[in-house]
Amino acid sequence: METITENQKVRMIKKLEKMFGHIDYKNPPELCPVRDVLSVASDQWSTLIVLWLGYFDTLRFNKLQKYVYGISNKVLSQRLKILESEGYVNRKAYPEVPVRVEYNLTEFGKGYVEKLLELTEWMQTHSPRVRSNPEKYGIR
Numbered sequence: 650m651e652t653i654t655e656n657q658k659v660r661m662i663k664k665l666e667k668m669f670g671h672i673d674y675k676n677p678p679e680l681c682p683v684r685d686v687l688s689v690a691s692d693q694w695s696t697l698i699v700l701w702l703g704y705f706d707t708l709r710f711n712k713l714q715k716y717v718y719g720i721s722n723k724v725l726s727q728r729l730k731i732l733e734s735e736g737y738v739n740r741k742a743y744p745e746v747p748v749r750v751e752y753n754l755t756e757f758g759k760g761y762v763e764k765l766l767e768l769t770e771w772m773q774t775h776s777p778r779v780r781s782n783p784e785k786y787g788i789r
Contacts, residue, residue, distance in 0.1 A: 689735045690761060694720050694728045699737060699754065700769070703762035707753045737761060 668683070690699065694717065701716045702708060708716070714725050729752060732738040737758035743749040754762065772779075 689731060690737060692728075694724060695732060695737075696765065698725070698728055698732065699758060699762055700765065702738065702752060702754045703759065703766075707751045709749065709751055713752060732758070 689695070697717045697720075698713065701713060705712075710725070710729075713729075714720060714722065717725065720728075729738060729740065733740050736755055739753050739755055741751050741753075743751075
């Protein structure tokens with residue numbers, strides 16, 4: 650009889666086999682779904698932007714910048730354009746003076762937030778361990 654831990658390990662191995670088992674390592678594919686998706690939406694700023702947009706239904710640029718502490722106007726603007734072009738974020742501009750622009754998540758972006766929350770919960774649980782390891786080795 651297998652334990653829950655053994656079942657989890659078997660499921661993980663099957664998923665990894667499905668993901669990587671077909672790859673010819675001498676001729677790796679140019680397209681990599683993992684790399685392609687993570688490169689767009691998992692840098693520190695994009696992750697925070699998406700999480701804040703998941704928390705609030707709609708945010709204007711200045712509010713978003715306030716919540717994503719430390720991000721510059723330029724970087725926030727660039728990341729929002731990329732997230733919009735990749736389908737994570739909707740941008741709506743209103744014909745007012747000054748122009749009012751609001752951002753919210755697409756259905757695709759909301760699905761990403763659901764998965765991202767699992768990872769961020771894991772991060773919060775294990776943050777003390779991760780933060781202490783570099784100190785043991787004199788890296789920080």
